[in-house]
Amino acid sequence: MPGPADRTRGGVALVTGGGRRVGRAISESLAASGLAVAVHYGRSREAAEATAASLREAHGVPTWTFQADLAAPDEIGGLFERVRDVCGRLDVLVNSAASFDHAPLAAIDAPRWDRAQAVNLRAPHLCIREARELLAASAAAGGAAAVVNIADLSGVVPWRGYAHHGASKAGLLHLTRCAALELAPAIRVNAVVPGAILPPAGEPADSPAWRAAGERLPLRRTGDPADVGAAVVFLATASFVTGEVLFVDGGEHLHGSNKR
Template identity: 40%
Template sequence: MVRRVALITGGARRVGAALSRSFAERGYDIVMHHGNSAAAAEALAAELTAAFAVHVEIVQEDLADSSAPARVVQAALNRFDRLDVVVSSASVMETRDFAAVTPDDWARAEAINLRAPFFLMQAAARAMTTGGVIVQIADHLAGETGHPRLIPHQVTKSALHQLVRAVAEHLAPHIRVNAVAPGLVLAPDDMSAAATARFLHDVPLARSGSPDDVVLAVHYLVDALYVTGTVLQVDGGRHLRR
C-alpha cells in the first residue's frame, strides 16, 4: 500500500511534534523538518516508527535561508517521491520592546514567518498532484490591535493570513490552502502565571487550549474538501473581544 506523505516544518517540538505524531497515527509517512532540534527530532522519529510502523525522514534546515524551503520539499520527494500534505508550523516569536527591535530581528521574523511559508507553498505546489493540501499555522494575534512587544511577529503573521487567501485562490481548484490561528494552546517557556491569567481574562471559554486543539483543526482542514482560503480561529473565542 502506498502511504500518503505529510511534511511538517518545525515538526520536532511543541505543537509541531503533536502534528507529526497525529499524522503518523493516521498512517502517513512523515517528513519532519527542524531548525536546531536534532535530538528531539531523532527521539520523536524513533517513537513514531516504533509505534505506527511509518517511515520518517528528518530534514534540518534554517528557514531563514531563502533556498531552504525548496530543499525541504526536495528532500520529501527524494525519500518518498510524493507529497500530499504540508503543514507549515515553524515560526519565530521573539519578545522585544519597540525601541529594542533591530533590523536583524525584523529580517528574521519576516524570513521565517512569511517568506519561508510562501516559498514552501511554491515548491510544494510544483510537487503536489490534484488533491494536495497546505495548512499554515498562523496566530490569533494577527488580527488584534498591536501588541507592543511582538511587533515583528504580529505584522508578519498578519501578512501570512493575507498570503493564505491569495495563494488559495491561485492554486484552486487543484490544491487547497488554509490556516489555523491558535490562541494560547501551549504557553511560551518564559510566560509567567500572572501573564497567563491576564491573557485568559479575555478568553470567553476562560481557559487555555492544548496542542490537540490545533491538531483537530488541522485535520479538519485536511479532510474538508470544500474549504479553501480559510483562517480557522482556535483561540477559545478571544477574537470576539477585539
C-alpha cells in the first residue's frame, strides 16, 4: 500500500485562488509535501506569480499560474484544458477561491444571491466535473486522486448578514458528500471548514478586535493559514477518508450559542 508521500511525489495539485492569503498557504503546504502546484488566480496575477516563484525556489517543485474567472462556466472549461495541456496530469484539486460578501437578508437581490452561488458553489461543482478524467487517471496511476473543498462555519451555523454566503458554503459541504459518494472509488472528496484564520482582506491581524475574536474560542487564539494547509495535505493523502469535513477552527463549531 503506498504511503502518503508516495501518493504526492511527482503529482500535480491545482489550487483555485492559490496565490494569496489562505489559498497561498494551501499552495505552500502542498508544495512542501512534494506536489507540483498550479496556482489559479482571478485578478491577482502578481500575487499568483510571486507565490509560484517562491514555491519553486523553496521546494524545488514545478509550478505554474493559470487565470480564470470562476464565475464564468466557459472559463472553467478552458482552465482545465490548459491544466491538462501544460501540466499533463492532475492529482489534487483544491477549491479555495470564494467571494465573501456581507449583506442583510433584505438587501440580497437576485444578482447578489447568484454571484455568491456562482463562485462559491457552482464553480467548485464545475471544477470537480472538469477534473474528473484527470483525477481518475491519477487514481489509476496510484496518485492521490483527491478533491478538497474549502468551506466555512457560515455553512454550518447561521451568521447574521451572510445568508447568501452561508447558503453557498452549506451547499458546498453537501456537494462534498454527494461528489464523494458518486465519484468513489476512484476519487476522494473532502472538505475543510476553517474558522478565524485571517481577518477580512484590508483588516489588520494584530487589531484588538481580531485578538478578542481569538480569545472567545475554546483554544483561545485565532488560527494560522498554515493550519489550513496542513489539513488540506492530510485530506489529500488520507486514502481511506472520503466525504469528511475537517474543522480547523480552534473549536469554534463546539460553541453553539455558548461563547465560552
